[in-house]
Amino acid sequence: MTFDLINDLYVFMLAGFIGFEVIRRVSPLLHTPLMSLTNALDAIAVVGAIVIAGEAKTTFSTVLGTIAIVAAMSNVVGGFLITDRMLRMFKATKTKKS
């Protein structure tokens, strides 16, 4: 695997700008769901853990990778679950009854 530093820095910079622009527009109403959702998305680190655990190069790396998958996966499931629960609670005013 080549270590493509400059490319990666460009990607990081652009993603940072996108993050700022997209997240600036999130209503303060939804800041808590925002944080739990970004947490779940951040748990994408699980893909790195899967490769480490699966390559099984040393016992040490397999053990660390396995624990890392458990930690990240709990964030994936818990994060999406609670975000959706919170968002289901946000309801607009019901239309006036006659």
Added chain:
Amino acid sequence: MSPIATQYIIEVCYLVATALFILSLKWLSAPSTARRGVLAGEVGMVLAIGGTLLHHGIIEYQWILLALVLGSIIGIPLGLVQMTAVPQRTALSHACGALCVTLVGTAEFYLRSPDVPKFMMAVLCLEVILGSLTITGSLMASGKLQEILPQRPITYRGQNLVNLSLLAIAIVLAVFLILNPGHKALFPLIVFIPLVFGVMMIVPIGGADMPTVISLLNSYAGLSAAAMGFVLDSKLLIIAGALDGSSGFILSVIMSKAMNRSFTNVLFGAFGQVQTSAAAGKEERTVRSATAEEAAGILAAANSVVIVPGYGMAVAQAQHKVRELFDTLTKKGIDVKFGIHPVAGRMPGHMNVLLAEADIPYDRLFDMDSINPELPQTDVALIIGANDVTNPAARTDQSSPIFGMPILDVDKARTVMVIKRSMNPGFAGIDNPLYYFDKTLMLFGDAKSFVGDIVRELTGGGH
């Protein structure tokens, strides 16, 4: 399938997942599309994990599958916590995310050492340092929010010096490792010292500063994941980490602005210790108090009411009673709005979630900037469990420790009613001149039962 074809499939999965992650956050910007955002995130996550399982380097699947299942099982109760417990749950999940990143970083180092290029070693150190301090920092924050640990700030002489020295030692070690990546024995210190630093960092921070701290830790968790993306040359990870990092950063900026404080002040200031009796020497002043019956009469005569909830309302579990009050007043044709300060609650946006849980429509919840211009035309401002965020001294009294903090201008409403247990000042120990105004009525009592009494008076009155 040839390895190259598999590689392409994986890359396409990652590409689509990245796009879905960005869309997910974009859709989260409004309540009407927000749930679609969660779905997009979930699909992206499934694609990314599915694609990764095809990776040609993976030779053993049993541990991966076991861990995936186990993690999912642990995740379910974490997704079902009470809404009041969301801040500590969020802090805990920052710790889990950071744990994953730190463990992977550690494994990567021992697999690659001594053959680690300098830049890679630098991002690896950054990943592990940020990850470790986020693990213990978040656990501490979670413990304080859960009230397992004391909420009040703990300070001692030379605290900042100790903390900064710890961080400095970790950085010096990191630099040494970057230059000599073969010194495997030093690596555990790069993990251990930031773990200690994470604890020490949160010890002096009080409960009321948690919104800023959680956001900051969120940002660290994101940045450490992005650093991991650099180590693994994974653009998906870099992007997800950058999104999370910028989200946490934006939220911490909003939170510290809302408290009129800088990051350094939050991290090194130990609020609650800094100011000494600013209100000392003031003579006894009288307050006007009222009963639930009188309060109900005033509310019934109003055309517009703004309710200002604070964390005290959530502590008293009064949100469902507040919903009843909202329903009763709305039925009488009174315009009821909620004015929500950015730091109401224990994490950004927490109060909105608590009110939404009590079935209060979100289009009645207004943030500080949109409610303040309306307050001068408001008949009654009803404050429930909030204190410092309504303190007019923040606008007028230069000697006040909270001078300059943006507040809800409830003092401009025609009548102000404050539900409060007693005259004890808030967390910062600052006297609130609002309580001594002629137009202010103090409603002494427990928020839940007092609001319940008002509702009973309003419905039992038979108008």
